[in-house]
Amino acid sequence: MSDAITVTGLKPWTDPNAVPFLKINNVTKKFGEFTSVNNVSLEIFKGEIFCLLGGSGCGKSTLLRMLSGFEDLTSGQIIIDGQDQAGIPPYRRPTNMMFQSYALFPHMTVEKNIAYGLKRDGLPRAEIATRVTDMLSLVQMGAFAARKPHQLSGGQRQRVALARALVKKPKLLLLDEPLGALDKKLREETQFELIKIQESLGVTFVVVTHDQQEAMTLSSRIGVMTAGKIVQVGTPREIYEYPQNRFVADFIGSVNIFEGRIAEDGESHVVVACPEAGLGIYVPHSISGVIGQKVAVAVRPEKMQISKDDLGDLRNKLSGIIDEIAYMGDSSIYQIRLDSGKRVRVNQSNLFRSEESSLNYGDRVNLGWAGNAGIVVTS
Structure with missing residues (x-):
């Protein structure tokens, strides 16, 4: 998380009085009998890098194309900076x-590629030259x-394409698997360059990606x-x-x-009977x-401990x-x-240089995690 909103500590999505820059209201897109985007509602705030994350065919690129005007909505409403986009073509x-x-x-040269849209818009030659020079400097090209x-x-x-997209000073930049x-x-290197450029301009980004690491690195928020x-x-x-x-x-x-199944449901805790874990x-x-x-209990591999020795007072072992x-x-x-046949993955940081680990194939080991490392998911 690294856009200007997060760096300054301001989180408008937590403020009930904040006005969204982009509002997607109950948007649906159908291709014949197939529903590509199904009644999606979303609010995105000015200055965010918002990532739409999902696998192939989930509808994320279709949603992006509806924002740009390249696809018509079957139903719903898109509002950008207070203006309903119904009937407005992409170029407007x-x-x-x-x-x-x-x-x-x-x-075309790099310079002419960046200038192309400005020339199409009929801007004065001097203004085009200034904008292109500024953008070349911004992307270090x-x-x-x-x-x-x-x-x-x-x-x-990639940087030239970004410069060409930004030189027209859009209020909203849409990036499809950029x-x-x-x-x-x-x-990985370009992700941080993209963040710096976005921070310097303050343009709102909506990024479509299937890459989880990319979404985690770039975004102020993610929509899965x-x-x-x-x-x-x-x-x-x-x-x-x-x-x-469970899907997320x-x-x-x-x-x-x-x-497993809920065996105990207290005010501040849950115990899930899990035969495959044996506890x-x-x-x-x-x-x-x-x-x-x-229900199911989800535990990240890096939050689990592994050792040939006893794991002490860990609650789940x-x-x-x-x-x-x-x-x-x-x-x-x-x-x-495990003895039940279930396979469990554990990630352990290599904190010290060593020729070989003390853990080897075929070793019987203990593994466990602190209670708050797990989370119950119900669907």
């Missing part, structure tokens, strides 16, 4: 769109102004989509630490899911449920056999097979 909306393919003109797209790296083409064409290392619906909206921390349902828990990052899992928060209700070990450099991943 206060938006611009950056596509995954970048769509640069191959016969001034030294490449005379080059053509084929003479640029993937990251450089970093998808870059390799992993370059994508599946089957045409937004199933949870929250900050990256809220989405990761407090998933509201399973979709975001890695997670261990323990199936009643203690969770120190209450839920809306009844005794005997089928299991044991099993190490089936697999993956050394990842900064951490190691252990796949543990």
